Each structure stands twice: as C-alpha cells, then as structure tokens.
Amino acid sequence: MNPESANCPESDAERFALLESPELWPEDPALQAELADLLELHLALQAHGPQLQTALRPSTKPFHFRSSGLLLAAAALFLAVVPTVYTLQHARSLQRQAGDRARLEASAQQRGQIRLWAAFFQQSSDLLKRFDRNPPICDKDHEDRNEERVLALALLEASRQLAGQTATLPEAETARNELHFWLTELSLEDGCLSPERVLELRHLATAQDLERQAQRLGELLKGEGS
Numbered sequence: 001m002n003p004e005s006a007n008c009p010e011s012d013a014e015r016f017a018l019l020e021s022p023e024l025w026p027e028d029p030a031l032q033a034e035l036a037d038l039l040e041l042h043l044a045l046q047a048h049g050p051q052l053q054t055a056l057r058p059s060t061k062p063f064h065f066r067s068s069g070l071l072l073a074a075a076a077l078f079l080a081v082v083p084t085v086y087t088l089q090h091a092r093s094l095q096r097q098a099g100d101r102a103r104l105e106a107s108a109q110q111r112g113q114i115r116l117w118a119a120f121f122q123q124s125s126d127l128l129k130r131f132d133r134n135p136p137i138c139d140k141d142h143e144d145r146n147e148e149r150v151l152a153l154a155l156l157e158a159s160r161q162l163a164g165q166t167a168t169l170p171e172a173e174t175a176r177n178e179l180h181f182w183l184t185e186l187s188l189e190d191g192c193l194s195p196e197r198v199l200e201l202r203h204l205a206t207a208q209d210l211e212r213q214a215q216r217l218g219e220l221l222k223g224e225g226s
Contacts, residue, residue, distance in 0.1 A: 113165050114224045117172055120158045121218035124179050127151050128211035132202065138192040146191030152183040159183065168224060175213045182210055
C-alpha cells in the first residue's frame, strides 16, 4: 500500500475535520501546503455565515487533496457570495444604527421627563420657602400672597402634566400628590390671606414636611437628569 494513501482520510467529513487539526496532517510537504491553502480558504469562507458553511459542505463525490477543483469552486463561490454577505452585513449595520438611535431618543426623552420632575420639586420648594417669609400687608392686617398664588397655579398645571408620567423614584408620585393638594389650597384663595389662613397653610406644609421632601427630590432627580 502507498504510505501516503495510508495516511489520507477516506471520507470527506474526515478530510474537512482534518483541516482544523494540523497535528494530524500527513508528513508530505506538498500535501501539507495544499492543506494549508484549503484551511485558509475554509476559515475565510466560514467567517461569512451559515450560508457559506452550508454551500461548502463536502459532497458524496470522491475528493483528492491534489486536485485544484475544490479551490477553484470555492474561490468562485466566495466571489459570488461575498456581495450578498456584504449586503446582509450592511443591512444589519443599519438596523443596529436604527436601534441605537431609538435607544438614544428614548434615553433623551426619559432624561427630559426627569428634569421636569426635578424642576417641579425645586420650584415647589422655593415657593414653600417663600411662603414662610413675611409679605406685604393688604386690606388691614391680611397678607398679600397674590404672587405665591400665581406660582401655585403654574405649579398645579405642571403637576397635572406629571400625573400621566411614571416617576423614576417611587416616593416622587406620593410627594407630588401631597404638594398638589397644598398648591390647590393656596390657589383657591383670593391672594389676600388672613393670618389665621396663612398659619393653617404653613402647618399643613410642616406636618407633611413638604419643603424638605421637595428639596430632596428635586436634588436627586436633577442628578439623574443631568
């Protein structure tokens, strides 16, 4: 028996398996060079996806390592399929880019909503601090709270818009509801409040710790939205 033929695998599957096991290659230098060429092409085609792998599966016809027919056929197949592979890769690249844009837009929208929540709490905190100060007097000993009332009306509208959004912090919605009630109470006044009514509103805000809650949530959400 020819020693060289004794070392050659008999089936096509064995031959292709042999390509990726150089330690098992026959010792014939010419045959090793031919196997190396086949391995390089096999790996290059394999990198272009399942379609190429399927097309390059060994057939049932006899296979000879010294024949250049497989190299020519594989090269022709490579040239024919690469444009299709490039098109598929380009389409997938566009899909990834579209997905990236969608994620960026969603992230930007979420940050915008967080900033709206932060602004609502910060402005509510500022209003509550302002409400603690002594304002001008109107109509005898009544306090002129008209500016605070106008601010409360604007914050009420912001609160209504936020009511349809999901807050990133669980306690934010509870705090918004509490502030909404307090803002409503102030907005229903005519702007010239008696000292007793001012005291009631102050006690209501203090009992629920509205100013501290609003300040804390405003700072936390401002950090999230930056």
